[in-house]
Amino acid sequence: MLFFTYCYLSVGILYAQDTQTNFARAEDTFLRNKPQEAIPMLESVLTADPANIKAAMYLGIAYQQMKRWDDAIALYKKLLNRAGVDTAQVAYNLGNVYFARGSAAFAEEYYSLAIQKNESYSSAYLNRANARIKVGNLADAVKDYTTYLSLEPASPKRPQIEQLLALIQAQVAAEEQKKLEAEAAAKAEEERRRRLLEEVSASLQAASEETKGLQASSEQVQSYDGEFVLE
Structure with missing residues (x-):
């Protein structure tokens, strides 16, 4: 019994050593900026050790480098609920993937999650500001740039x-001025229509009074029933 236990422990130790060696090689390849070569190595490490968060983070970044957006998104979403202290980083990476895909609204959502997990995450504020520019939320973008x-x-x-902040402020001021001018023009048009209605109404009232006057005059004319005789 002791022999089998010893053998089992020995196999476990050797397996752990192999896993660590494979991760070290994959990490070295990744850090030497060889994402295409690192991806299958990191995938193999994760298959053997799904709890290796660091390997998963490396793999997600490698997917991003190779523009394998769907793979990166799927991986990061699986990591979100088990990343622990790295949750803010995972959410931030997700935001970057969505931004790269042109999905600024989703990017904003995950940058917000990263900030929720780490309120001093400066890069998340900066990138969320950029995402908010994309979706037209200038006021909140200014707040994020200022916080950054x-x-x-x-x-x-x-x-x-x-x-950029100066340009935004100028644009906001121009839009506000345009809004004020539009409101003034709408008010002037409303006033013009009101006056026109009053003028038309007044003219109709005058015509009505004239008609009543004519009717009253015709009632005062006496008829003559006699015959006209020519001499």
Whole structure:
């Protein structure tokens, strides 16, 4: 019995060592920026050790690098509920995948989840701002850019962001001015129509009074029943 137990433990140790060796090779390949080669190696590691979150994260990024968006999304969604401390990172990566696919609304959703899990996640604020620009939510985009700059005051992207904020503010001001002008034009048109209605109504009232006057005059004319005689 002890012999079989010893053999079982030995096999388990060897299996764990092989798994670690395979992961080390896959990790090295991935870190040397060879995603196409790393993908099958990382997939093999995950098949042997599904709980290897780090390998799963590497694989998701490799899928992104190869633009295998559907594979990346499927992998990250499986990870969300078991990523633990890496949940914010997984949600952020999901946002990046959706943004790359042109699905800004879904990207915004997952960037928001990343921020919910980590309120100081500066990159999530920046990317959510970019997603909000795409969906036309300028007001909230300004808030996110501002939060990003407060979290990253020395960011090399500050000049670009400040330029973008100035453009947004100018656009918002122009849209507000356009709205005010449209409201003024609508009010003027409403006033013009009201005056026209009053003028038409007044003219109809005057015509009615004239008709009544004519009818009254005709009632005062006496008829003559006699015969006219020519002399």
